[in-house]
Amino acid sequence: MTTIRPLSLNVPEPECRPGDEPDFSDFVIPKAGEVARPPIDADPNDITDMAFSIIRVLNANDEAVGPWADTLNNDELIEGLRHMITLRTFDARMMTAQRQGKTSFYIQHLGEEAIGCAFRVALRDGDMNFPTYRQAGLLIAGGYPMIEMMNQIYSNSQDPLHGRQLPIMYSSKEHGFFSISGNLGTQFMQSVGWAMGSAISGDTKIATGWIGDGSTAESDFHAAMVFASTYKPPVVLNIVNNQWAISTFQGIARGGVGTFAARGHGFGIPSVRVDGNDYLAVHAVAKWASERARAGHGPTLIEHVTYRAGGHSSSDDPSAYRAKEESAAWPLGDPIERLKKHLIGLGIWSEEIHAKEQQAILDQVIAVQKEAEAIGTLGAGKMPSPRDMFEGVYETMPPHLVRQRQEAGY
Amino acid sequence: MTTIRPLSLNVPEPECRPGDEPDFSDFVIPKAGEVARPPIDADPNDITDMAFSIIRVLNANDEAVGPWADTLNNDELIEGLRHMITLRTFDARMMTAQRQGKTSFYIQHLGEEAIGCAFRVALRDGDMNFPTYRQAGLLIAGGYPMIEMMNQIYSNSQDPLHGRQLPIMYSSKEHGFFSISGNLGTQFMQSVGWAMGSAISGDTKIATGWIGDGSTAESDFHAAMVFASTYKPPVVLNIVNNQWAISTFQGIARGGVGTFAARGHGFGIPSVRVDGNDYLAVHAVAKWASERARAGHGPTLIEHVTYRAGGHSSSDDPSAYRAKEESAAWPLGDPIERLKKHLIGLGIWSEEIHAKEQQAILDQVIAVQKEAEAIGTLGAGKMPSPRDMFEGVYETMPPHLVRQRQEAGY
Amino acid sequence: MTRMTMIEAIRDAHDVAMERDDRVVVFGEDVGYFGGVFRCTAGLQEKYGKTRCFDAPISELGIVGAAVGMAAYGLRPVIEIQFADYVYPAIDQIASEAARLRYRSAGDFTCPLVIRMPTGGGIFGGQTHSQSPEAFFTHVAGLKTVMPSSPQDAKGLLLAAIEDPDPVIFLEPKRLYNGPFDGHHDKPIVPWKKHELGDVDEGYYSTDLGKAVIRREGADVTILSYGTMVYVAEAAAEEAGVDAEIIDLRTLLPLDLETIKASVEKTGRCLVVHEATKTSGFGAELMSQVQETCFYHLETPIVRVTGWDTPYPHAQEWDYFPGPSRVIDALHQMMEN
Amino acid sequence: MTRMTMIEAIRDAHDVAMERDDRVVVFGEDVGYFGGVFRCTAGLQEKYGKTRCFDAPISELGIVGAAVGMAAYGLRPVIEIQFADYVYPAIDQIASEAARLRYRSAGDFTCPLVIRMPTGGGIFGGQTHSQSPEAFFTHVAGLKTVMPSSPQDAKGLLLAAIEDPDPVIFLEPKRLYNGPFDGHHDKPIVPWKKHELGDVDEGYYSTDLGKAVIRREGADVTILSYGTMVYVAEAAAEEAGVDAEIIDLRTLLPLDLETIKASVEKTGRCLVVHEATKTSGFGAELMSQVQETCFYHLETPIVRVTGWDTPYPHAQEWDYFPGPSRVIDALHQMMEN
Ligand SMILES: Cc1ncc(C[n+]2csc(CCOP(=O)(O)OP(=O)(O)O)c2C)c(N)n1
Ligand SMILES: Cc1ncc(C[n+]2csc(CCOP(=O)(O)OP(=O)(O)O)c2C)c(N)n1
Ligand SMILES: [Mg+2]
Ligand SMILES: [Mg+2]
Helix, strand or coil: CCCCCCCCCCCCCCCCCCCCCCCCCCCCCCCCCCCCCCCCCCCHHHCHHHHHCCECCECCCCCECCCCCCCCCHHHHHHHHHHHHHHHHHHHHHHHHHHCCCCCCCCCCCCCHHHHHHHHHCCCECEEEECCCCCCHHHHCCCCCHHHHHHHHHCCCCCCCCCCCCCCCCCECCCCECCCCCCCCHHHHHHHHHHHHHHHCCCCCCEEEEEECHHHHCHHHHHHHHHHHHHCCCEEEEEEECCECCCCEHHHHHCCCCCCHHHHHHHCCCEEEEECCCHHHHHHHHHHHHHHHHCCCCCEEEEEECCCCCCCCCCCCHHHCCCCCHHHHCCCCCHHHHHHHHHHHCCCCCHHHHHHHHHHHHHHHHHHHHHHHHHEECCEECCCCHHHHHCCCCCCCCHHHHHHHHHCCC | CCCCCCCCCCCCCCCCCCCCCCCCCCCCCCCCCCCCCCCCCCCHHHCHHHHCCCECCECCCCCECCCCCCCCCHHHHHHHHHHHHHHHHHHHHHHHHHHCCCCCCCCCCCCCHHHHHHHHHCCCECEEEECCCCCCHHHHCCCCCHHHHHHHHCCCCCCCCCCCCCCCCCCECCCCECCCCCCCCHHHHHHHHHHHHHHHCCCCCCEEEEEECHHHHCHHHHHHHHHHHHHCCCEEEEEEECCECCCCECHHHHCCCCCCHHHHHHHCCCEEEEECCCHHHHHHHHHHHHHHHHCCCCCEEEEEECCCCCCCCCCCCHHHCCCCCHHHHCCCCCHHHHHHHHHHHCCCCCHHHHHHHHHHHHHHHHHHHHHHHHHEECCEECCCCHHHHHCCCCCCCCHHHHHHHHHCCC | CEECCHHHHHHHHHHHHHHHCCCEEEEECCCCCCCCCCCCCCCHHHHHCCCCEEECCCCHHHHHHHHHHHHHHCCEEEEECCCHHHCHHHHHHHHHHHCCHHHHCCCCCCCCCEEEEEECCCCCCHHHCCCCCHHHHHCCCCCEEECCCCHHHHHHHHHHHHHCCCCEEEEEEHHHCCCCCCCCCCCCCCCHHHCHHHEECCCCCCCCCCCCEEEECCCCEEEEECCCHHHHHHHHHHHHCCCEEEEECCEEECCCHHHHHHHHHHHCCEEEEEEEECCCCHHHHHHHHHHHHHHHHCCCCCEEEEECCCCCCCCCHHHHCCCHHHHHHHHHHHHHC | CEECCHHHHHHHHHHHHHHHCCCEEEEECCCCCCCCCCCCCCCHHHHHCCCCEEECCCCHHHHHHHHHHHHHHCCEEEEECCCHHHCHHHHHHHHHHHCCHHHHCCCCCCCCCEEEEEECCCCCCHHHCCCCCHHHHHCCCCCEEECCCCHHHHHHHHHHHHHCCCCEEEEEEHHHCCCCCCCCCCCCCCCHHHCHHHEECCCCCCCCCCCCEEEECCCCEEEEECCCHHHHHHHHHHHHCCCEEEEECCEEECCCHHHHHHHHHHHCCEEEEEEEECCCCHHHHHHHHHHHHHHHHCCCCCEEEEECCCCCCCCCHHHHCCCHHHHHHHHHHHHHC
16 A cells, blocks of 8 residues: 655756756767668567667768668768758858848758758658758758748748748748648648558658657647558658757657657557768668658658757747757767768868868858849848739639738739 | 559458458457566566556456456455446446437447446545546446436436536546546546646645547547656556447557557556456556556556447447457457356355346336436426526626527526 | 438539549548448448548547648548537648648648538537537638538539539538428428438539529528528528528538628518527628628618527527527517517 | 736736635746746746746647646646647637536536637738637637737736636737737837836736726727727727727627627727638627627628738738728728718
């Protein structure tokens, strides 16, 4: 018989708040190359341990080691580095543009560039990504014109979304990038539905779903897992664990389980964790999971372990809720630095080339930015017409909207 | 490189549809007594295997064996048998009353009586259950007056819910039975919230949440697991896997994972399966889980493995979607038969006593039914006043409802 | 022409659509093997196979979310929410996603999707098998909302909804599934077999969304209604001996304002009848639009007869349900001024 | 009296309530350590501890569902939905559970619960940071719906909501958090510090739910509004030179019909102004009730000025937002007839 003491509520707290010493000592990081690479038709029950380890390719000396290495050749690696530099440069410019009042809002990827950039390379044209607002790497690496992105961010007259959407809520069917929703989680379930559609149609295309650590608490996450578990559609479900929601650390969503990847075990879905700051590892895992999907082995759950080095968005100041030093203390380092060092180690890159490349990309981004700003920025220059506000609510405008448009004077 | 074949959708099917031979050979049933009984503060990670086995106490000869035995004395066992007989008798009478048009709807427990009846005995007064429509055993075993249940079923003038609710949607705070919602799943999350309230208040009361196999697909299931995993409130979360939703077999909700209990592993919540047709096993597990909760060790997930021997509700004819023989073929037998044989084996019961007891209970139920029907049945006799329809929407009736009530002529 | 129940007509519409277009897929709770708790999809799985008609897990969110994804892929999902009362878990996927996908992607992605749901009371279903949530949907830009009142309309409107390039909420008055119902719950039930509106055209045809129909011509008062209430209004007009013109809206959004306007300008009186709760019900929008467009023709205030602002009770079903007597009272009161 | 922003007034209301009543617990996304993305709960965790003010997982369903359970237990949860646009995942727990618990259990269980959410546009938040979903809530029997327009009202109404025995939806016009806004987005921002309605009583007081307030007396036309639009209406009346009586409803349900009736009977004209989309918006209900109660006093049709029936666009924010010029046009048009 238990003696009865008063109960109390457990409210998890992060190791480190402003003023504290960052401490990642509890954060176990397996050696690169340590995790085996199972066949794509492995029985989920035989690989449950993968949800508690981390697949890593680049070791402490930035050499590619182990069974997940060698999925990319040198040119592809250099291309990958370019993509990441481009995304980071683009982000830096757009953050500044937002601060200058050229747009209302921005979300950057600082520290998380490897994930979208590497993943996209493992996909085929025709596959569809259901991204969060922090996966523009899928567009950059997918060759989506930067000018379209900027026009969207500036809500100018050339904005492909006609000024209707918040900045960075891109959409491009052609580039396999599903329209971003401001409502967290919804796209995760939709990615499973899209993949079910592909399977029903006897197609060969696959879908990828994306969600953040905090958003795994949303209902859509569960629905996606249930439907993926039951119908086994060709979908790769990605959790980007960048350690923080907004001011809320990942422990509030994760609760009493070791990892987010472990959520997959309740559904019999192969679930793995990958070093999200390791371009090679992300690509290898993306390749493995998408091959599984395409071969008809069904869904895979991937937890990308990374760190949100910047603020949540242009509206957020992280120093209010986490130690400034935490970012520097993050043990998995910086994805661009690591790939750069790897390429230098391979003898196909150097600090000089890197500096030149950065400058070249910066020039390119600035050139595109000039072009976009010449068209217009939010509220200045050429803007989408107010008339357009009434278009596209339905394929054909119903009478009541026509009346309203006329009432508005358009 | 994978060769690309057209994809196809996996749609799970039950082993047996009307016309097929029932076949439960894939259904692994561990021997009674086989599963160890861990301490209540066991590390969830050390007992994950419990989600893939089944805790059973009564063996093939209906003897109580193993570490989960001996949680009840003889009188309590006899009392338990009486509760189950009472519930089954009550159900039979009410099903007939519904067929006779004395009420609109009914849901019976046939084959599942052990679960609510045994569980309630392991709880204390003050604890709160958040039941489904198929857990009236919690009321019967909790001493809730049968007359109140019948008045509610008949929606007569003495209906404690004033005729507002569908039959069997009982509510009794005094008896620790939360108002039943017709919307599946919602109560599961609320049970976690209630338990959080108890913990926040430094109380010693615990909550239990109840949900069906099919309803685990609902969003509320996920929310409940997330909040339980994070705040570790004193709650016992029960999944009643009776193999069927309505016409949909449990495989559609369960998907590619072995058991529903395994869902708990993604949350670090101790998760066990129990033979839901074994009164002793259900009680032992309920005792273990509620002691965990009360001692501050947080939530437990329990999958009660049982079989819905009757139709889903009075509106359902299961022969349209499953083989009539399936029920008889169900390997875990009938809870009343099994406890009866156990008591006979103990030498404290006999077929004669059983028959007498059944008759006595039947007489008692019939007496109460007469009493209830003397007051009224749906649409006949004394009925709740239409005026009451406008009461209780808010504590004090706002002006617009007063106007509507007057317009209605009351 | 065949006499059919509304259930048979709905099933037939599915059949015709699936036959004509491989992209049409049907799923929902219990819709596959069993064919739906109301049997509206019976036989479809057998005929078209498990991957075009199948059972879904009990997750309205998942059902709608999956359908949004499939629609974006290029299919034309037709899904069933078992009861309209259970649509709430899916509201986010409907209001934030399905309804806005075309707009927010500037037509890059679209969402041709039909969400069917049995609606309304009169079957002693209590609080959670009786609701009429149409007002919610009409408030969400990007959705169309339809409610048929007969087998012929149910089939034609459902076929039109399936062909529509945008998401359509298709509300089925469950009290009309097997026969018309005029609110006289004590009278014997009339099956569709005995009612001319049970005549359904064979094969393919479609009934335009956004077009109301005049069920009864009249000169003195216009009754705006839809679903079950159309029959209640008809009975009430007869019994009240009032020369009422009864308009069955059929589509709530887009609304056929022309037909409404013409009628109210003719009669000078307007009565709105619906089963849903009163406050912020769709009747409020109807009253507002009539008031906005016909104010100077109105001889008496527009009146609404609706369900009360309470949950739908069980025992008091017929006190809640806005039956003929309440409509008759309203008609008499209106004719007095 | 202290000058406060609406944010400070809301925080103060929490503080006073938590001080007075241990049963008051506060949680939601980012409300704990950080004090909320709009800082409405800043300092509460520090003062009252982690178990009375804490961060919740990102599950609106879970937040409301947990609160329903806590309320049934006996606590008085005050929860925040980070933006009203994100309430949809919780609609089932609100409409099917919180709203009906008292009724369906015949008072055996109750649900004293406040659900706060920043509402409305004017901050370039795009489709998912700008919505005004009040109409949904007013259609659900069992809920009360409140929207303050000033710091003083925000504090008093929030304290009343927390003490209310039933669930209250508390909509906070985020454009008014830091100062009044009359729709002239090109003019410099006025902080509450510079506005008399920024004067907030210290300590405990409460403002009755269900009571509107007349913000401006007038003889020629009654303007019914709430939230941000009250200031737009004031500016418009001034600029139009129309002697308008402006009623700030403050509580949408229960509605203060007496005050509305008295005013419209006096002025003979009624203009309804809200930011939400038009069709089936709360304006429709207001028009209907005015029409039902004041028909014979109306000299002109009731007019509504609202957001358009589209999602809330980003670039075209000021074309969507019903600003002073649209209200002025409506006033002139009404005064002409
Ligand atoms: C349904 C919903 N609830 C809340 C929000 C507000 N919100 C926007 S981002 C965010 C944090 C998300 O964190 P996470 O999922 O970890 O993604 P990350 O930003 O870290 O990539 C929140 C709470 C929202 N957009 N949608
Ligand atoms: C939200 C919601 N969706 C659908 C339904 C309709 N419905 C009632 S019971 C039921 C099946 C539930 O099956 P399960 O969870 O296994 O419980 P059981 O009846 O087997 O005890 C369904 C689909 C509902 N009541 N609520
Ligand atoms: Mg995150
Ligand atoms: Mg079941």
